[in-house]
Amino acid sequence: MSEGREDVRFPSGEADCAAWLYRPAAEGPAPLVIMAHGLGAVREMRLDAFARRFRDAGYAVLVFDYRHFGDSGGEPRQLLDIPRQLEDWAAAVEHVRGLPQVDPDRVAVFGSSFGGGHAILTAARDPRLAAAIAQCPFTDGLASAPTLGPVSTAKVSALAVRDELARLRRREPVRVALAGPPGSAALMATEDAAPGFLGLVPEGVDFTNAVAARVGLRIALHRPGRAAAKIAAPTMFCVCDGDSVAPAKATLRHASRAPRGEVFRYPIGHFDIYKGEAFERAVADQVDFLRRHVPPA
Secondary structure (H helix, E strand, C coil): CECCEEEEEEEECCEEEEEEEECCCCCCCEEEEEEECCCCCCCCCCHHHHHHHHHHCCCEEEEECCCCCCCCCCCCCCCCCHHHHHHHHHHHHHHHHCCCCEEEEEEEEEEECHHHHHHHHHHHHCCCCCEEEEECCCCCHHHHHHHHCHHHHHHHHHHHHHHHHHHHCCCCCCEEEEECCCCCCEEECCCCHHHHHHCCCCCCCCCCCEEEHHHHHCHHHCCHHHHHHHCCCCEEEEEECCCCCCCHHHHHHHHCCCCCEEEEEECCCCCHHHCHHHHHHHHHHHHHHHHHHCCCC
16 A cells, blocks of 8 residues: 555456555545546556545545556457446446445546546446546547548558457457557557657556557547436536647537536646646646535535
8 A cells, every 4th residue: 555545456347457546534435536547548647646636635536447458457458448448437336336435326437538538428327426527538539530630540540450350360469559649650649649648657657558459440430428418417527628639629519418517628738637737727626526516524
């Protein structure tokens, strides 16, 4: 245990997910925030900074890695499978509701980037959740696809087809980079993608900047923002106006249909919200949102 957190695991499907469990100082059943990251990212990439703030505000927090990533189980490694990741979210919710130190009716979800879309879908599917936070969320694959550019799109598509064939032949996955420079074979290939994304990896953390390429055939058709209209709980949308990979216009359109949606806009890029002044402003807004809708006491 370190920094007031405990290393835990919970089952999901045929494997399990590795997680950090943060406990607040106050005793008794506490509200809990479940957190997970975005496209191929792991929890060490600044989710701990948000989790500590939530814990200090009186919340228990569970921060987990998806199967196939980080310290979680699952083979092959670096498999980004959207339905499986949503299963991991559902498994995390089920797990924390069974913890004696957690109030099962005061569980909230927090997803960032690609995980922001997962948080939207999870909240839409589980009306018992108390609140949801979608930070710089990926909401619409059709809106995000043009950000890749034609050259990168062609390169990613070729790798994705090769990986799909490898899957059918039960061979090792063909991988594609998560982040790279414009024109490269990467799922995120904007000017700020590689420095912004890889800049979140702490020194000493073994991180793989690649996933099984087959997901490249699925991302464009993934539109989790459409589920916002079905969320019963208060939902916070943290929108980065200069978002290069998850365009703000699409997110704002979907957020406007959430029955209890609250939109917070920040004049920054997609990767800026994790550090510095932008982080301080966003996390303060998030703590305030949680206190208003899921008060710790």
